[in-house]
Amino acid sequence: MRILLAEDEHVLADQIKSVLKSEGRVVDIAGDGVEAQFLGETEPYDLIILDIGLPQRDGLTVLKSWRANGIETPVLILTARDGWSDRVDGLDAGGDDYLTKPFHMPELSARIRAMIRRQSGRANPVFCKDNVSFDSRNNQVMVGGMPASLTSQEIAVLSYLFHNSGRLVSRTELSEHIYQYDGDRDSNTIAVFVNRLRKKLGNDLIETVRGRGYVIKAAA
Ligand code: CA
Numbered sequence: 005m006r007i008l009l010a011e012d013e014h015v016l017a018d019q020i021k022s023v024l025k026s027e028g029r030v031v032d033i034a035g036d037g038v039e040a041q042f043l044g045e046t047e048p049y050d051l052i053i054l055d056i057g058l059p060q061r062d063g064l065t066v067l068k069s070w071r072a073n074g075i076e077t078p079v080l081i082l083t084a085r086d087g088w089s090d091r092v093d094g095l096d097a098g099g100d101d102y103l104t105k106p107f108h109m110p111e112l113s114a115r116i117r118a119m120i121r122r123q124s125g126r127a128n129p130v131f132c133k134d135n136v137s138f139d140s141r142n143n144q145v146m147v148g149g150m151p152a153s154l155t156s157q158e159i160a161v162l163s164y165l166f167h168n169s170g171r172l173v174s175r176t177e178l179s180e181h182i183y184q185y186d187g188d189r190d191s192n193t194i195a196v197f198v199n200r201l202r203k204k205l206g207n208d209l210i211e212t213v214r215g216r217g218y219v220i221k222a223a224a
Contacts, residue, residue, distance in 0.1 A: 005050040005120055005163060006030045006181045010040035010066070011082065012059055016105075020053070023109045024116070028143050028159050032185040037061025044070050044077065048180050051119055053112075054099070055082045056090045064093055071098035078119045080112075117141060124167040131166040133223045136205050138166050145205070152204050157182065161197045165210060169223035172213055 007024060011017040012035050021031045032047070034040035037058040044052055044066070056063035067079060081094040081102040091102045101115055117140055121129060131138045135148045143159050145152040154162065160182040165173060175191040183189045198210055198218060211219050 005160070005167070006032070006048070006184065007116070008032050008034060008040065008043055008047070008049045008052045008077075010034045010037070010044075010053065010058060010063065011055045012036060012057075013055075020109070020112065023113065027113060028156050028163065029116075030160070030182060030184045035059075037063065037066045041066045041069055043185065044075055045073060047185060048177075049077050050123070050181060051116060052077050052079045053082060053116075054079050054094075056087065056094060057084065064090070064097055067094065067097045067099060078123055080115060080119060082107075120167065124169075126167075131169070131223045133166075133169070133209055133220055134206075136209050138162060140167075147205055154201070154204060158197055158201055158204070161194065162201055162205075165218060165220045166223055169220040172217050172219045174217035177217070 007029050009017055009020055009031050011020065011033065017033050021033060024031050032043060034043050038060045040054065040058060041061060054063045054067060058066070063081065078100045079098065081091065081099040083090040083094065083102060083104055085104050094102060100119055103112060103115060117129065121127070121140065129140045131140065137146045140163065145154055145159070145162065161178060164178060164181050175194045178194050179189050179191040201210060209220060211221060213219060
């Protein structure tokens with residue numbers, strides 16, 4: 005899952021990025037409103053964290069512009085403690101949730117998980133298909149009741165396919181959601197990750213649609 009973090013406080017931005025990275029997310033940081041607006045319009049994010057108080061263009065203006073241009077990515081707004089009117093305006097402008105600064109990182113992580121889950125139309129954080137389960141709260145993968153050991157990139161691929169289960173996902177789409185902006189994107193490596201996942205989790209979980217991509221069918 006790939007996240008845009010629009011936050012001009014460098015220390016806070018780096019802190020959030022490292023926490024999200026440790027949870028298997030890929031994070032692009034935008035330090036001002038103009039860059040945030042551009043990235044949000046041109047890159048396919050799964051979620052956007054948007055500070056309302058951004059230099060050059062404020063967060064509310066950026067959010068309104070995204071929504072006016074049909075960008076439907078879920079947006080979590082960050083506001084100052086006394087910014088209750090920013091929260092009202094932000095939610096009314098198309099924000100999906102908010103968090104007041106300062107906040108605890110586990111709360112940010114939990115809100116992000118809930119928003120990503122809702123986006124894929126789910127309430128249950130645990131995905132199951134045949135004898136494989138994936139717990140999106142802690143990235144724990146079990147096969148036949150035994151924990152499986154996966155690399156962070158394998159988890160990123162598996163998580164994206166589970167969150168989009170029932171839908172065909174192309175290699176290009178997968179690579180756009182597991183690598184960051186300017187990252188070393190190579191859709192050929194996706195096939196390598198899928199092969200490793202099959203070795204660890206069995207051949208039936210991820211189906212290949214020749215020349216088009218991959219699908220996990222009907223996860224529970
Ligand atoms: Ca700020």
